[in-house]
Amino acid sequence: MTREDAAYVARLARIDLTADELDLYAGQLAAVLDHAAQVAAVDTSGVAPTAHPIPLSNVLRPDEPRGSLDRGEVLAQAPAVEDGRFRVPRIMGEAP
Amino acid sequence: MSPAGWEAVIGLEVHCELLTATKLFCGCRNAFGDEPNTNVCPVCLGLPGSLPVLNERAVEFAMRIGTALNCEIRPSVFHRKNYFYPDMPKDYQISQYDEPINVDGWLELPDSTRVGIVRAHIEEDTGKTTHVGGGGRIHDAAHALVDYNRAGVPLVEIVSAPDIRSADQARLYAAELRAILVASGASDGRMEEGSMRVDANVSVRRYGSDEMGTRCEVKNLNSLRSLGRAIEHEIGRQVAVVESGGAVAQQTRHWDEAKGVTVALRSKEEAFDYRYFPEPDLVPLAPDRSFRQRAVAGMGPMPAERRRRLVALLAGEVSASGLDQVATVVELDLDGLVAAAIEAGIGPALALARTANEAAADAEGTRHLDPGAYVKWLRMENDGILSATQAKAVLAELLDRGGDPAEIAAAKGFEAMAEDSLVAVVGEVVTRSPAEWERYCQGDEKLAQFFIGQVMKATRGKASGKAVVAELKRLSAGA
């Protein structure tokens, strides 16, 4: 992982990092990735990926209402509230 | 129409909210218009530790849509689509990615053109953001407020193939899709309330070329009208760019309804890296035969099939305007009444025309009428008991207050004229206008309208046009 890679993923993951932190993490993560790259040595041709350790399927719930939370309790945890809603600083881009 | 020498290539992405009682992954109510942040729980607020559990009814609705769109229903997997946005409580959206539930279908437009359906997958909706200050415009706003009532509402996203070639066709596609969604029972298809949302991918190319131009995605299309206008404008804009020697930039563009233009939002250089991966908190979906059958049980025929059935009932050549009327009654879910009337012996043309015009003007009211009363009403005009004008007045009253069409007609004094008095009136009118009568007898049938008008005037609208024509024919045959 290069310093540029580290800067890119930090931006994607929305974490502000200082120049020193970028240097430190890029080095540490490069070492970890070197180790992790051992997975490449395994012959996985024709092997299906495992996303779930215990295979299940079709876990569904009936379309029946359950109680919602009390709005006061929900908003009491919020850093900023206005008019029954969560208040955030201005948004610079549209949702994708 | 595209500018001369140019062809548009259009694909539509339609998000529709499903008519479930609860959200996709939790038991909060799926309701529009409630007080902000009242239909929320740990799951749809994305609180730490919460886990999603899939709503069975949402899956059934998705399979209904897939069936209605002639898709293959397949085993599917949910993925996480990762990006930060404050209206998304987990900062990832649970969606279906490379293994969607419905693939490879098609939709038939009223003119029998088929538009391919690439996929129709299940995903969750986001919350609703309101931009405050700066006139509500996103970049000028001072801050924003978020309501998560809509977060987690079940959606099906229907992606068409780029088979659409004009703004008109795009509108027809969206209208047809809406009718299909409504007919399937899966969605109410209300664009104004945002329960059906349309984005358009538009590109242009020289006519005859089979290359694909650079496409732009047009958003904020809140009605069929704005969909048509926005695509029309976007086609013109792209052609102008290329014709002036420029290149179309791949962009997301926003339709500004007031100004009638599309505006660039962001360029794709800042493309998002969504880091899709299988949602570990949900397990794969593999609906078996019985689940699929249960889902579509009770689902009626789709609009295209209903149009075909109605055309067959009309027996014989159907004019272009007749086909439009067929499309209208099917779209408004009034085709059942037309079919009932035809089966009861009402003239097909009359049944179709009255339903597509007078009844369609209040489709909601008509759908609530007793079909027996509706057929009885049509029969009175069909049999010459009521004139067209009288029939319309009776329908208005019927829709307004209900009741029995014959009693309404009687109360209005629309007694059918006795045959002998009609004969007398027609005879009088014919005598008063010998020149016109001469021309009519020589075969100028247009003059029938003239005589009908005269008879109507004399009877204050009580006569039936049909009966007048019959009497005219009888008289001229004997002349």
Next chain:
Amino acid sequence: MSLSGVSATALSLATDVRSGTIKATEVIDAHLAAIAALDGELNAFVHVLDGAAREAAVAVDRRVEAGEDPGPLAGVPVAVKDNLCLRGAPTTCGSRILEGWSPPYSATVLERLVDAGAILVGKTNMDEFAMGSSTETSVYGPTRNPHDLSRVPGGSSGGSAAAVAAGLAPLALGSDTGGSIRQPAAFCGVVGVKPTYGTVSRFGLVAFASSLDQIGPFARNVADAALLFDVIAGHDPLDSTSLDRPLVQVGPCLADGVAGMRVGVLAELVDGVDADVAARVHEAAEALAAAGAIVEELSVPEVRYGLPAYYLIAPAEASSNLSRYDGVRYGLRVEASDVAAMNSATRAAGFGPEVKRRIMLGTYALSAGYYEAYYGQAMKVRTVIVDAFAAAYRGVDVLLGATTPTTAFPIGAKTGDPLSMYLSDVCTIPTNLAGHAAMSVPFGTGAGGLPVGVQVLAPALGELQMFRVASVLEAAAPPTPAPSPPPQGSGGGVR
């Protein structure tokens, strides 16, 4: 220096409370006193629920007096890891980003505990968001090992392990994503169980890596661990990955022995570990053979790929699971001029270095251009490991190995070198990748008199045979040094 509080077992306390021999209030008071006396040194708890615990104990006593049975854990204090949501109580995951957050709901597993009569005594310290093997990355500072205060208790559930080892609670809950129950259990000389994936509901467990996380018990003996396991296991409709199938209670089968059971000593979990630890594993195997088990050595070379696969899969899932800490709805917010800047500043201030590293690593493994080589390949390697275990379990009922390559290491020894820290999970990670069950049982000591854990691994839903083996090992184990003597005044009438 070493420490210990109350020594009574959960089973005896529950029996005595249910019979009215002892009051739940006495039990909780003794434990609260031990916490007050000892936790200043240990730092096992981040939040002690003194008020609520006393109230709950009073309620249990009332039920006993009214002739009711409060349940199998009547009056038993249970410490719970701070990544389990408890309605109205702080739940921080050892992170600044959740400072001040109290969930409006409780984890299923905690509701099951309360329904069984247990008393929730406090939230225990942990590596931030369970990312760590030493309980040093918590914003509340490190927890210390009761056997040697200069050493780590292991992690990430180090607070729970230390609390049980020191007698601050007879039982505790932890979570195990790559060894976070078994490794601290081994370091602290207690029993720690990682159940089969899907056996214990994850609803209300703050996620680290969803396809690997599993909640499990800590106890000072196998019977107590079984008691707690039997209460928390079971289907939960709120967790889609919860197994909906009948579970056998393990408690009644503990004395069934291992005669005729086939035990494989797993070479990959013995070769390469410290000699003192390896020696205990071999002694444990001999003890099982002596009890009638058929013991063989076997090798599953694929498990060596567990660690590299894990360090792609777990951070990838974590990077997504931790996105929600964005300063919008709860927890910390660092104000900024626009929402993206606010997110970034909040996350920079709220997460510690280890969490940042793992989020970055996981983001990278999932990002465009790297997915196939890293995350995609790791998921396939996971299949290879699952298949290799399945083949091994065709020949044996359980596997045996070390829980950890070393005994507890000194505080600060590995904090500067993430990879060396990650390597301390090498013996425990394969089980999580396979979704199987495994537990660590104290078995004597290693260098410096520090506890050694022997690991019993079983296939999915193999808890019954796993507990039976553990029970035999416990009976055969050289005495584990109790962190003793208890300081004066602690413990009261309850020892």
